[in-house]
Amino acid sequence: MAQTPRYRFAPSPTGYFHVGGARTALYNWILALQNNGVFVLRIEDTDDSRNNPQWTKGILEALAWLGIDSSDSHFEGPIFQSANAALHVAAAEKLFAQGVAYYCDLSTEDIQKRAKDSGKQGYDGHSRDRGLGPGKGRVLRFRVPPGSTIVQDEVRGSVEFDNSTIEDFVLLRGNGSPVFLLANVVDDITQGITHVVRAEEHLPNAPKQQMIWQALGHQPPSWAHVPVLVNEQRKKLSKRRDKVAVEQYREEGILAAAMKNYLMTLGWAPTGDTEIVPFEKITADFKLGSVNHSPAFFDIVKLQSFNADYIRAMPVGEFIRACEPWLTREKAPWQAHDYDAKVFAEIAPLVQTRVQLLQDVPSMVDFLFCDLPIIDADAFTKAFAPEWASLTLIEIREGFTTCEFTPDALKAVVEAVGEKHSLKLGKLQAPLRVAVTGRSVGPPLFEPIALLGRDATLRRIDIALAKKV
RNA sequence: GGCCCCAUCGUCUAGUGGACUAGGACACCACCCUCUCAAGGUGGCGGCACGGGUUCGAAUCCCGUUGGGGCUGCCA
Numbered sequence: 001m002a003q004t005p006r007y008r009f010a011p012s013p014t015g016y017f018h019v020g021g022a023r024t025a026l027y028n029w030i031l032a033l034q035n036n037g038v039f040v041l042r043i044e045d046t047d048d049s050r051n052n053p054q055w056t057k058g059i060l061e062a063l064a065w066l067g068i069d070s071s072d073s074h075f076e077g078p079i080f081q082s083a084n085a086a087l088h089v090a091a092a093e094k095l096f097a098q099g100v101a102y103y104c105d106l107s108t109e110d111i112q113k114r115a116k117d118s119g120k121q122g123y124d125g126h127s128r129d130r131g132l133g134p135g136k137g138r139v140l141r142f143r144v145p146p147g148s149t150i151v152q153d154e155v156r157g158s159v160e161f162d163n164s165t166i167e168d169f170v171l172l173r174g175n176g177s178p179v180f181l182l183a184n185v186v187d188d189i190t191q192g193i194t195h196v197v198r199a200e201e202h203l204p205n206a207p208k209q210q211m212i213w214q215a216l217g218h219q220p221p222s223w224a225h226v227p228v229l230v231n232e233q234r235k236k237l238s239k240r241r242d243k244v245a246v247e248q249y250r251e252e253g254i255l256a257a258a259m260k261n262y263l264m265t266l267g268w269a270p271t272g273d274t275e276i277v278p279f280e281k282i283t284a285d286f287k288l289g290s291v292n293h294s295p296a297f298f299d300i301v302k303l304q305s306f307n308a309d310y311i312r313a314m315p316v317g318e319f320i321r322a323c324e325p326w327l328t329r330e331k332a333p334w335q336a337h338d339y340d341a342k343v344f345a346e347i348a349p350l351v352q353t354r355v356q357l358l359q360d361v362p363s364m365v366d367f368l369f370c371d372l373p374i375i376d377a378d379a380f381t382k383a384f385a386p387e388w389a390s391l392t393l394i395e396i397r398e399g400f401t402t403c404e405f406t407p408d409a410l411k412a413v414v415e416a417v418g419e420k421h422s423l424k425l426g427k428l429q430a431p432l433r434v435a436v437t438g439r440s441v442g443p444p445l446f447e448p449i450a451l452l453g454r455d456a457t458l459r460r461i462d463i464a465l466a467k468k469v
Numbered sequence: 470g471g472c473c474c475c476a477u478c479g480u481c482u483a484g485u486g487g488a489c490u491a492g493g494a495c496a497c498c499a500c501c502c503u504c505u506c507a508a509g510g511u512g513g514c515g516g517c518a519c520g521g522g523u524u525c526g527a528a529u530c531c532c533g534u535u536g537g538g539g540c541u542g543c544c545a
Contacts, residue, residue: 012545044545108543121471122541139543156474165472173543180545204473204540227475227538234537262481265494269482273493292482294475295538302481302495312508353508411504418504425504433505441506 005037006194010081010184012044013055016245017062019298020199020229020237023263025068027226028197030264030286032074039068040191041077046085046183062246065256067279081187088178091186091216092140092171100215101140101171103132122167140172142211149207154197154224154288161207169208181205185212188221197224197288200295201236224288227267230295237298249303253326253358258307266296276309308356320348323361332362334369343368343451350443368448373438373460380464383434386427390465392417393431397461405454407446414446435464 007028011021032039041063045051060069060078069075095101104127106114111123118124123141132138144166151159171182178186188196203225213220229237237244249259260279264270270277270285311319326332327339344365351364367373383389399413411425418428433445436457442448449457 010545014545046545050544137543159473161472167541170543175543177543179543184545199539200474201539202545205545207473225474230538232480236539265481267481269493271483273483275482275494292475296482297480299480299495305495308508350507354506414504427504429504439505443506445504 003194005032005035006040006192007032007037007197008040008042008188008191008193010042010044010187010198011059013052013059014050015055015239016247017055017059018237018239018244019246019249019259019263020244021059022062022066022246022259023229023266024197024199024226025063026066026260026263027286027288028195029066029068029074030283031195031197031288033283034286037074037195038076039074040079040193041068041075042079042081042187042191043077044081044180044184046081046178046180058247062250065246065250066260067256079187079191081183084183084187084190085178087190088183088186089172089176092178092182095142095171095212095215096134096140098215099143101142102127102130102168103134103138104130104141104168105132105135105138107137125168128168137174139170139174141168142171142208142215144168144208144211149210151203151206151210151223153203153206154222155226155291156203156293159203159206163207166207171212181208182212185209185216189213189216189218194221195224196221197226200225200228224291226288226291227293227295229266229298232297234295234297236295242298243300244298251359253355253360254303254307255310255322255358258303258310261310262303262306266298267292276306304356311355311358312353314352316349316352319352320345323348323358326358326361327365332369333366333374338369338371340369346451347443347448350447354443364442365448367437367439367442368452372463373436375434375438375464376440379434379438379440380467383430383440384464388421388423389431392421392423392428393435393461393465395420396432397458397465400454400457400461405450407450410446410449431464432461436460 009021009025009028011017011025029039031037043056043059045056056078063069070077092101096103106123106126114124114126115121127141128143134140144163147163149161149163149166151161153159169181170179172178187193206223206225210220210223231237231242235241239245246259250256257279261276261282264282264286265275268286268291269275270282314322323344327344328336332339347365347368351361354364355361395417396414399417400410403409403413414428414432415425418425421428429445430440433442434440436445436449436452
C-alpha cells in the first residue's frame with residue numbers, strides 16, 4: 001500500500017541558478033534518497049518571455065555539479081512543463097464544466113476601478129454568476145468556496161486560511177494560457193507527486209493549490225514550506241541585488257561538497273557538535289520536522305570558511321587536480337608554456353593551507369611561472385626601507401652563489417647573515433621575499449626558491465638591488 | 470492596509486518543562502607555535518526581544534506587545 005514517495009524540484013529557467021534553489025533541490029534530493037523515493041526535475045518553462053534554453057542548461061549543470069543528475073536511479077527528468085500545455089488547458093476546461101471555475105471579462109483596470117470604488121482590495125467576484133462562456137480576452141477564475149482551508153505543513157504544522165480572504169484567482173489568462181498555480185498542480189498530479197517541498201514564499205499559494213487538487217478529484221500532497229534565505233538586510237535573496245548564482249561560486253573555486261554542506265546548515269543542523277560532516281551523515285540525519293521556522297542569512301564568509309576546511313581536508317593529489325582549471329586556463333597570469341605542473345605539485349602542500357577559494361591559488365604561485373615576479377610597490381618600499389635591507393641582501397646573494405641549492409642550505413645562509421647583523425629570520429627574509437616573489441606574504445620562502453633555481457633567483461635579487469639603488 | 474509566517478550570541482545553529490552557570494560553528498580579540506602569511510593549539514568577547522500568565526520549576530507551554538519577513542500579478 002505504501003506508494004513510492006515522489007518529490008520534485010520545479011525551477012523556472014529565468015536566470016542563473018539560485019543558491020536558494022540549490023538548497024530546495026538538496027532538500028528534495030535528500031528526502032528522495034532517504035525514503036527510497038523519486039526526485040522529479042521539472043523545468044517550468046511556460047510562456048514566460050524571460051525563459052531561455054541557456055538557463056535550463058545552467059540549471060542542469062549546476063544540479064549535476066551538486067551530484068543531482070540522471071546517473072542516480074532516484075533521479076527522473078528533466079520534464080518540460082511546456083510539453084504538457086494541453087493537459088493544463090484540459091484541466092481548466094474540466095473545472096469550468098464542473099462549475100468550479102467561471103469566465104470573467106473584466107480587465108485589470110476594471111478590477112482596480114471596482115476595488116477603488118468599493119474600498120476593498122482585489123477582485124470582487126463580479127462575474128461569478130454572469131454565466132459567461134470562454135472568449136477572447138476572458139480569463140478563467142476559480143470559484144473559491146466559503147469556509148476555510150487548512151494546509152497541513154510538515155515544517156509548520158497546520159495553517160488555516162479563511163477562504164473569504166482568498167479572491168477568485170485566475171487559472172487561464174485572457175490568451176488561454178494557464179498560469180503557474182494551475183500548471184504546477186496539474187503537473188504534480190500527472191507526475192504522481194506526493195510531497196511538495198519548496199520555499200516559504202509559496203505558502204500563500206498552498207491553500208489555492210490545495211483547492212485545485214481537490215476540485216480535480218485528488219488527494220493533496222504533503223506540503224512543506226522551508227524558510228527563505230536572506231541577505232544582510234534580512235530580505236529574501238534576489239538575483240538583482242545579491243550574489244546568488246551557484247555558477248559564480250563554482251567559478252570562484254567553491255567546492256561542491258562545501259556548498260552542499262554549508263547550504264544544509266541553513267535552517268537545519270546535523271546531530272552532534274560538528275557542522276562540517278560528510279554528505280552521507282546529512283542524508284542519514286536530515287528531518288523535515290527539525291527544519292527551522294525562520295529565515296536564514298546566507299553568509300558568504302562562513303561558506304568560504306567551510307570551503308577552506310574542505311580544501312585542507314583533501315588529499316594533496318586531489319587538491320592538485322582540483323586546482324588545474326585555475327592554473328591552465330587563459331586567465332592564469334602566466335604564459336601557458338611557462339607553467340610546470342611538476343613544480344606546482346611540489347609546492348601544492350604549502351598553498352593548500354593558505355587558500356579559501358581555488359581561484360586564490362594562481363596569485364600564490366605566479367612568481368614561479370612568470371619570467372619575473374609582479375612586484376607589489378608598497379611591499380617593496382616597505383621591505384627595503386630599513387638601512388640594513390640592501391646590505392644584508394647583498395650578503396645573502398653572496399651565500400646563494402655558492403651554497404647547495406636546497407631549502408635547508410638556503411635557510412642556513414640567510415640565518416648566518418642574520419646572526420651577523422643580530423636580525424631575526426622573520427625580519428631579514430622580507431627584502432629577499434619581495435625580490436623573489438614580489439610580495440611580502442606567501443608560502444614558506446626557501447622551498448620555492450630552491451624550485452626556482454639559482455640563476456633565476458640571483459637575477460631577481462640583482463634586479464631588486466638595482467631598482468633600490 | 471489585508472492574509473500568513475517567524476523571533477536563542479553580530480551571523481548559522483543545539484535546545485522539545487528540571488542534566489542550562491544556555492552548548493557548538495563562523496566572525497572578532499589575546500596568547501602559544503612560527504622564516505612572512507596561513508594552518509594548528511589555548512583562552513576570551515557575546516544571546517534566550519519585551520510584558521503578563523500556567524507550573525514546585527520556563528529558552529522550552531499559553532496570551533499580549535514589539536520587531537522582522539513572505540504574499541497580496543492575466544510572474545513563477
